[in-house]
Amino acid sequence: MPTVTFLGTSCMQPTKERNHSALFFPHDTEGILFDCGENTQRQLKIAGIRPTKITRIFLTHWHGDHVLGLPGLLQTMAAAPYVGTLHVYGPKGSKERFGYMFRAFDFDAKLDLVVHDIEPGVVCDASLFEVHAAMLDHGVPCFGYRWVEKDKRRIKVAAVKKLGIPDGPLLGELQRGRSIEWKGKRVPADELTFLQKGKVIAYVVDTAPCKGAIDLAQGADLLICEAAYANALEDKGEQYKHLTARDAATIARKADAKQLVLTHFSQRYASTEDIEEDAKEIFPDVVCAYDFLKVKC
Amino acid sequence: MPTVTFLGTSCMQPTKERNHSALFFPHDTEGILFDCGENTQRQLKIAGIRPTKITRIFLTHWHGDHVLGLPGLLQTMAAAPYVGTLHVYGPKGSKERFGYMFRAFDFDAKLDLVVHDIEPGVVCDASLFEVHAAMLDHGVPCFGYRWVEKDKRRIKVAAVKKLGIPDGPLLGELQRGRSIEWKGKRVPADELTFLQKGKVIAYVVDTAPCKGAIDLAQGADLLICEAAYANALEDKGEQYKHLTARDAATIARKADAKQLVLTHFSQRYASTEDIEEDAKEIFPDVVCAYDFLKVKC
Numbered sequence: 001m002p003t004v005t006f007l008g009t010s011c012m013q014p015t016k017e018r019n020h021s022a023l024f025f026p027h028d029t030e031g032i033l034f035d036c037g038e039n040t041q042r043q044l045k046i047a048g049i050r051p052t053k054i055t056r057i058f059l060t061h062w063h064g065d066h067v068l069g070l071p072g073l074l075q076t077m078a079a080a081p082y083v084g085t086l087h088v089y090g091p092k093g094s095k096e097r098f099g100y101m102f103r104a105f106d107f108d109a110k111l112d113l114v115v116h117d118i119e120p121g122v123v124c125d126a127s128l129f130e131v132h133a134a135m136l137d138h139g140v141p142c143f144g145y146r147w148v149e150k151d152k153r154r155i156k157v158a159a160v161k162k163l164g165i166p167d168g169p170l171l172g173e174l175q176r177g178r179s180i181e182w183k184g185k186r187v188p189a190d191e192l193t194f195l196q197k198g199k200v201i202a203y204v205v206d207t208a209p210c211k212g213a214i215d216l217a218q219g220a221d222l223l224i225c226e227a228a229y230a231n232a233l234e235d236k237g238e239q240y241k242h243l244t245a246r247d248a249a250t251i252a253r254k255a256d257a258k259q260l261v262l263t264h265f266s267q268r269y270a271s272t273e274d275i276e277e278d279a280k281e282i283f284p285d286v287v288c289a290y291d292f293l294k295v296k297c
Numbered sequence: 298m299p300t301v302t303f304l305g306t307s308c309m310q311p312t313k314e315r316n317h318s319a320l321f322f323p324h325d326t327e328g329i330l331f332d333c334g335e336n337t338q339r340q341l342k343i344a345g346i347r348p349t350k351i352t353r354i355f356l357t358h359w360h361g362d363h364v365l366g367l368p369g370l371l372q373t374m375a376a377a378p379y380v381g382t383l384h385v386y387g388p389k390g391s392k393e394r395f396g397y398m399f400r401a402f403d404f405d406a407k408l409d410l411v412v413h414d415i416e417p418g419v420v421c422d423a424s425l426f427e428v429h430a431a432m433l434d435h436g437v438p439c440f441g442y443r444w445v446e447k448d449k450r451r452i453k454v455a456a457v458k459k460l461g462i463p464d465g466p467l468l469g470e471l472q473r474g475r476s477i478e479w480k481g482k483r484v485p486a487d488e489l490t491f492l493q494k495g496k497v498i499a500y501v502v503d504t505a506p507c508k509g510a511i512d513l514a515q516g517a518d519l520l521i522c523e524a525a526y527a528n529a530l531e532d533k534g535e536q537y538k539h540l541t542a543r544d545a546a547t548i549a550r551k552a553d554a555k556q557l558v559l560t561h562f563s564q565r566y567a568s569t570e571d572i573e574e575d576a577k578e579i580f581p582d583v584v585c586a587y588d589f590l591k592v593k594c
Contacts, residue, residue: 013373014339020369038369039336042311062403064372072317072335072365076310097401104397106359106437140403 002027002149002199003296004222006289007043008035009263011228011242012065019043019291020065021205021264023224027149028128030055034145034203034224040069041076047292052080056124058131059090060205061142062097071105078109085112089124089133091141092117118143120212129198134216136207138241144207146216149198153177159192199297202257205264208241209251217255222297225251227262227288230274236266245278252283260286261295299324299446299496300593301519303586304340305332306560308525308539309362316340316588317362318502318561320521324446325425327352331442331500331521337366338373344589349377353421355428356387357502358439359394368402375406382409386421386430388438389414415440417509426495431513433504435538441504443513446495450474456489496594501548502561505538514552519594522548524559524585527571533563542575549580557583558592 003026008019020037024044031053033040044051051073060066070088077086088094095115116123120143124131132146153175163182165171170180179188202217205226217223228242237244243251245262252260260283265272272288279286289295300323305316317334321341328350330337341348348370357363367385374383385391392412413420417440421428429443450472460479462468467477476485499514502523514520525539534541540548542559549557557580562569569585576583586592 012376014342016339016343019339038366039311039339042313042316042336045311046313063405064369064402067402068365068369069335072361075361079309100397100401104394104401105361105364108360 001296002201003294004201004224005047005049006261006263006291006293006295007040007047008037009265009289009291009293010037010065011264011266012063013267014038015267017291018265018267020068022069023203023263024049024054025201026053030126030128032147033057035060035066035205036069036073037065038068039072041073043291044073050080051077052082055084055086056126056131057086057088058133058143058145058203059088059094060136060144060203061091061138061140062094063140063206066206071101071107074111074113075107075109078107078111081109082111085114087114087116087124089116089118089131091143092119093141132216134212136204136212137210138206138208142206144202144204144213144216146220147201147203149200151198152196153189153193154196156192156194163187163192165192201297202255204251206241207243208238209243209247213251214255217251217257220255220257221259222295223252223255223257223260224263224289225260226264227275227279228264228266230269231278232274233266245275246282249279249282249286252286257283258285259295259297261289261293262286263289298593299498300591301498301521302344302346303558303560303588303590303592304337304344305334306562306586306588306590307334307362308561308563309360310564311335312564314588315562315564317365319366320500320560321346321351322498323350327423327425329444330354332357332363332502333366333370334362335365336369338370340588341370347377348374349379352381352383353423353428354383354385355430355440355442355500356385356391357433357441357500358388358435358437359391360437360503363503368398368404371408371410372404372406375404375408378406379408382411384411384413384421386413386415386428388440389416390438429513431509433501433509434507435503435505439503441499441501441510441513443517444498444500446497448495449493450486450490451493453489453491460484460489462489498594499552499554501540503538504540505535506540506544506548510548511552514548514554517552517554518556519592520549520552520554520557521560521586522557523561524572524576525561525563527566528575529571530563542572543579546576546579546583549583554580555582556592556594558586558590559583560586
């Protein structure tokens with residue numbers, strides 16, 4: 001059950017209360033970061049999350065409010081030092097941009113970094129999850145992401161105990177979905193195990209309403225979605241290719257998402273009350289994020 | 298009488314309480330920023346300082362904790378929009394580094410920017426102040442700075458009143474240091490005016506003890522100096538080419554500075570009490586800076 005920490009919830013400019021975009025969640029031995037706005041390394045420190053926990057960074061696009069924390073975070077991770085390989089995913093040209101970044105700033109320590117210039121589709125197939133990317137509509141190449149935990153086969157503990165099967169290799173076989181021999185009888189895996197459905201988290205920011213956003217959010221346990229503006233400013237949303245509260249809630253409803261958390265608010269909103277009210281009219285299970293909010297999914 | 302605002306007082310890594318290096322002070326129509334660590338734009342916002350006030354940025358060197366706030370600050374200034382020309386001064390190669398920075402990140406708005414690759418000496422001669430740079434000893438090209446307010450000629454108000462000289466062009470002549478004719482008699486400027494000595498602010502961070510640091514600090518009204526470590530960690534200071542409290546206080550004493558403010562503390566110090574005590578043994582008029590501290594000089 002991943003717990004997502006919002007590290008930044010502002011839009012183009014940070015405010016006293018809101019940092020630029022980033023969100024983190026740990027999963028087993030991995031740590032996932034979506035976007036890396038300026039000052040993400042300090043937000044991690046304030047949140048009590050060690051930067052070396054991060055194993056994969058998914059970048060939506062290269063506007064500053066989503067990426068300017070990269071050089072600082074990478075330097076701090078390298079100095080830790082960082083063990084393992086850090087994978088970064090972003091639109092075409094990301095690899096080249098990292099090259100320029102390393103020439104712009106002094107990097108004393110190095111880390112094992114692999115930058116992936118991605119195309120829409122499955123961009124990451126890890127042992128316990130997959131990540132899908134879809135193009136959004138933001139004027140520059142911009143991706144939304146869908147993190148999909150793989151289903152887990154669980155033991156039916158009571159049934160196993162009833163048969164007297166001890167802890168050990170037989171249970172391992174069952175967990176891998178294989179039938180076993182027990183007391184001269186073949187027992188199919190399905191009789192003693194069940195499939196626990198994996199969780200789905202969708203991350204959709206910086207876009208006009210588009211099909212990609214709905215596809216990513218389809219049936220998601222948690223949809224994290226931009227709502228830069230309240231409904232009253234829908235002209236601004238159109239002009240800058242950002243979502244309003246209504247847009248975000250409509251995506252959640254059309255996609256039949258289970259839970260909606262709004263983020264990436266324009267700096268004009270000291271309070272997000274209007275945005276939340278606007279969204280609730282269309283999708284009731286909604287909250288507005290703030291920096292350091294934690295959400296279980 | 299410039300008032301300096303400390304925007305960041307940490308060393309290599311930010312802490313919950315301390316941001317990366319930057320300090321700002323306004324002067325007449327100009328705004329001076331020394332260094333621009335990550336998150337400087339948000340620190341300015343919290344301090345209530347409009348980024349468009351900045352007219353000149355002086356970079357000591359290109360380690361991340363001194364420069365990673367540049368792209369974000371420049372974007373925010375450009376979007377404001379920024380009126381006038383922004384001058385940035387830094388070690389040789391700065392111009393090239395800005396080129397890479399602009400290719401690494403998306404910059405929608407542009408501003409009129411002039412980057413100066415500087416050499417030691419007078420690097421800026423503005424109408425009301427000069428800035429001198431001297432090489433420090435940090436392993437990479439690194440400058441310290443000395444901001445020198447030009448002396449101002451002031452009217453001796455009582456003397457002028459006594460002679461009955463009215464407001465107007467004659468006073469202007471006196472302020473420019475020129476003699477005037479009054480009631481058929483020549484009156485030299487020195488009789489009716491005096492020279493008000495300009496203030497001097499020295500900024501010395503990221504260095505081993507060196508002559509350049511003492512030269513910059515000579516007789517300064519305010520010496521802002523690194524003290525990364527308390528005396529007990531002088532081996533770390535030597536190893537990493539940073540100053541201890543004793544080093545900083547010795548520079549202040551040798552240079553006969555009037556006031557010493559320490560900054561750029563290693564993240565290991567939750568409290569700077571030891572650093573302040575160590576420095577006081579050598580130079581009594583010393584305080585340790587914290588984020589958003591304001592110091593008049």
